[in-house]
Amino acid sequence: MINSLKDLIENKTLRNLNSNIYRILEKSLSGNEINIEESEALFSTKDDDFDALLNVANHLRNEVNGNIVTYVINRNINFTNVCHMGCRFCNFAKKIDDSDAEWLSIDQIVGRAREAWDRGATEVCIQGGLHPKLPGKFYRDIILNIKKELPSIHIHAFSPFEIWYGAAKNKINYFEYLTDLKECGLGSMPGTAAEILDIKVRNILTKNKLSSDEWIKIIKTAHKVGLKTTSTIMYGHVDKIQNWSNHLFKIREIQKETNGFTEFIPLSFVYKNSPLFHNKNLNVKAGPTDIEILKMHAVSRVFFHKYIDNIQVSWTKLGPKKVQLLLDCGVNDLGGTLMNESISRSAGSQFGQELTAYEMAKIIRSKNKIPAQRDTLYMTKEIFDNHDPKFYEPLVKRSSFEPLKFLN
Helix, strand or coil, X not given: CCCCHHHHCCHHHHHXXXXXXXXXXXXXXXXXXXXXXXXXXXXXXXHHHHHHHHHHHHHHHHXXXXXXXXXXXXXXXXXXXXXXXXXXXXXXXXXXXXXXXXECCHHHHHHHHHHHHHCCCCEEEEECCCCCCCCCCHXXXXXXXXXXXXXXXEEEECCHHHHHHHHHHHCCCXXXXXXXXXXXXXXXXXXXXXXXXCHHHHHHHHCCCCCHHHHHHHHHHHHHCCCEEEXXXXXXXXXXXXXXXHHHHXXXXXXXXXXXXXXXXXXXXXXXXXXXXXXXXXXXXXCCCHHHHHHHHHHHHHHCCCCCCCEECCHHHHCHHHHHHHCCCCCCEEEECCCCCCHHHHCCCCCCXXXXXXXXXXXXXXXXXXXXXXXXXXXXXXXXXXCCCCCCCCCCCXXXXXXXXXXX
């Protein structure tokens, strides 16, 4: 049993460790939570200290999740790209009269859910822009109609921003609104729209249209009515290490109170087509560096140890090669197959819009780990220890993206 750095790291490396980093990592290995200042120290590690952080994150992953890496078969349904919120980082949103504006009908949404179900999906993930003409009952009608057609599918839908919008449209409070959506068949919610839970950063990113306090209030209300949610951070733009640590702390405090988060997902800022990046009046980073990406996933594993068991990597942001690396840095989940992905692609991501279950299994096995299909709430459906998932051709024909050619 490993409960000390001496059991985990070579003596030569141990001798080179900063004494404060040594103390923090020992503290984590002994099962004690680290504080904000200690997480800032971990985000600042270099050389042997950095390597020790990755080793500890990998060990904690193995302690909690074993050698299994999971994924869910799902489909993203972004029902409209029309949005009037004007978030500065977003290239997904269109104006209502743009030639490429899109708004799917209820029948089209249900049809896409049926197509996903027939391809083995257990979940549909539904989000959209805040369309100015969206009827107050539209979110409700989406759920009711999907459940009528596919009563067993899990509906993972509507970010806190959409809940804020829907509740305002219906002139009711969050508790009433979320209770109604749950009774209609909503199964869980994405914890997106968090970006960075810091007013100064949010003022730059979103003009603070959904404040940190409101995001937290909606998430806590969702947990109160019995809806599990994911948790996220979107980093690598105008943020700093202190913002990251404060954000992680706020997420952990919510989890201590509600135990409603299923996973934590670091989302790298995709800068290429982002209006924020091209704003010459702002000093915006071109996304996180490779080292920052490794640190974010590793520190998240250490910081959330004993509170959030699942650290997910966003393959749409990072691609298969970086996913491989992160499987040894605290990550135990690859998220969803998606079938259609449009938000990251619109921001300039080059990594396609679907990873099939078969491809995910190959990526996981390339790091000597065992693939397993899960459901949305992390119940295991099938472990592929000595066989492969069913092979499907991608739903949308690919032009050039071939995930497996990126593998080591």
